[in-house]
Amino acid sequence: NAGVTQTPKFQVLKTGQSMTLQCAQDMNHEYMSWYRQDPGMGLRLIHYSVGAGITDQGEVPNGYNVSRSTTEDFPLRLLSAAPSQTSVYFCASSRFATAYEQYFGPGTRLTVT
């Protein structure tokens, strides 16, 4: 049981490049979410999904796209990277009934130059 996995662990992009951050969970959780963590800002929700085919925006969705074609996978796409997207990105999952208990992945540290 791997829990929540994220790839890559580190990534450097140039401004304007696009990329996809991968997230997978093997706990059959309905909820999946993406957060970004910045110093002094805590964890801010980017997008979330309550099940396959259903996604919604969080607090800071601009510049990011998501899709959820399966229960297990929830990739985050950066369409045109900007320096303001330099951050640590965490994917999380949980059961719908216990959404307060989120299981986080190890994170992806992204630098945009």
Place this chain on the structure above:
Amino acid sequence: QQQVKQSPQSLIVQKGGISIINCAYENTAFDYFPWYQQFPGKGPALLIAIRPDVSEKKEGRFTISFNKSAKQFSLHIMDSQPGDSATYFCAATITGSARQLTFGSGTQLTVLP
């Protein structure tokens, strides 16, 4: 709008001392208040949580105190140990809805040996 305010931003405590982290919330619809612990290079993990119908919850050396009228809650770490050195996030959510967690800005705790 920051719905959960956390203080202090950083805290240094001697081994064996008491660490206290405070949070205040604005949304009276919040009905579940978890605390997450994050070690360097790792994702956050659920530490302890409380509902507003109780004023205190204790798990080992960790205690949450809750003041519903003041809309405040706090984490107390008794007999703090160097292994407790981590970043702590308070959070709030509305259970039974599609709402996700709203996190505080985090407190970096250092316990000196």
